Amino acid sequence: MKSTTLSRKTALLALLLAAALFLSGCNLIVKDPEVDARQVILSINGEDVTKADFTRYYNNAYDRAYEQQMMMQQYGYPAQPIDTNQLMLDTMDNTAKDIMLHQKAHELGLDELTEEESKALEEKAKADYQNVLSQVKDFYFAGTTLEGEELDRAIEKQAQDLGLNEEIYLESAKEGSLHEKLHDYAGRDITITEEELQTALETKVEEDKARFETDLAAYGTALTSGQPVYYTPAGYRYVRQILVSLTQEDKDIIAALNAELSPLTAAVTAAQAEVDRFESLLSQESVSVSDKAFLDTQKDALADEKARYEELLASEGLSAEEQTELDALKAKTPVYAALEEAKAAVAAKQAEVTKAEDTAFANIQLKTDEVMAKATAEGADFDALVAEYSEDPGQPALGYAVSDATTQFVQSFKDAAMGLANVGDISQPARSTFGNHILKYTQDLAEGPATLDSVRDTLQDELFHTRLDAVYAEMEAAWLAEADIKKYPERMKN
Secondary structure, three states, rough: HHHHHHHHHHHHHHHHHHHHHHHHOOOOOOHHHHHOOOOEEEEEEEEEEOOOOOOOOHHHHHHHHHHHHHHHHOOOOOOOOOOHHHHHHHHHHHHHHHHHHHHHHHHOOOOOOOOOHHHHHHHHHHHHHHHHHHHHHHHHOOOOOOOHHHHHHHHHHHHHHOOOOHHHHHHHHHHHHHHHHHHHHHHHOOOOOOOOOOOOHHHHHHHHHHHHHHHHHHHHHHHHEEEOOOOOOOOOEEEEEEHHHHHHHHHHHHHHHHHHHHHHHHHHHHHHHHHHHHHHOOOOOOOOOHHHHHHHHHHHHHHHHHHHHHHHHHHHOOOOHHHHHHHHOOOOOHHHHHHHHHHHHHHHHHHHHHHHHHHHHHOOOHHHHHEEEEOOOOOOHHHHHHHHHHHOOOOOOEEEEOOOOOOOOOOOHHHHOOOOOOOOEEOOOEEOOEEEEEEEEEOOOOEEOHHHHHHHHHHHHHHHHHHHHHHHHHHHHHHHHHHHHHEHHHOOOO
């Protein structure tokens, strides 16, 4: 929202300038502004759009184009210049179509709102506008000393200065409602037969079968994320888990230590790169001036041992003892010393992380032991224990689909899940960054295609909306072809 509101502010001068240049044309004829504003620019089945109204539509279209241009620049793409003439023609086409659709909706009685519909649209507009006011507050009034009603008035004035008000959002909500009703009208006679559903299922089955043959892990990802799947490959099982989560305090401590570890690890990578450069240069017969200076720096650091180092480097066919001596001398050079120092820093920080992790898991051991005892007791109701103890709010009702190809879970979770031999087996607690995972192998997924009844609603909805889009496009094109639309673009330039 910040970039959008900022671009609105920035766009204002550009918008006014573009409109002025566009509307002024190439002559200096003096006109009566009121008469000029009443010129008809569009006529749709006898309904006229004046120059004053069309200018507002054009300015809104320019504003949107400018904001899109700014957004493209923010993402590093080159911004294409706005073609004002093409924008004007496009605005004419869009305006004519919108008015024609309103006329058709009126003919069909679709623009008549019930009291309940009107109330719902008003509530939506109010909510949308309040959301915008909140964003305006965050952007324009961060750190303000204004309070209460004075702040509310200032926020609303700022929104109005940006061309935003509740009426705009109400009109937008009504427009959306009208288009929904027109789509519903277009789909009134659409029916999807059993044969069409079966044909679509067979196509989907073949597509999924081919997809999962090349990417078995994609099945589990699709299933866990709630995507429809039409074919189940072999090798998948369901597991349910009770997650005994680490405390938030311990998670924060570990996260902070890992944040400190990250730059230390990067330092090891950089130090190793310097060592690799050093070793590479030693094997070259000739080097650049800067590389020679780098090598000399390493030798000079050896002080009294420099001569022996150079002697060993120049020798061929070193004995095992001589190679060991050379390696020991290299270890004393700055690049090797820096690498060892960087590795030592990582090891020390990693030890802190390990200690913090051990403490964190010790803090949840009693609860883990309690859950394990109940889960492995004779006649235990694992599902009831999941509901009572698990701290994984996102677990699907059937659990997680896992296979040897699974990539979406941490390794310890996957290993524990796939390490269970029989349906009904329960794992020992598997540690991860989340806490302790206690898993139950609940069922195997049978290989094969989905049944039509299991995916009927999804297929029905997809086929219906595909057909609806086509029918609506045809209906809209027919209405436009029948409409008496007159355009006078030249009147915008004189």
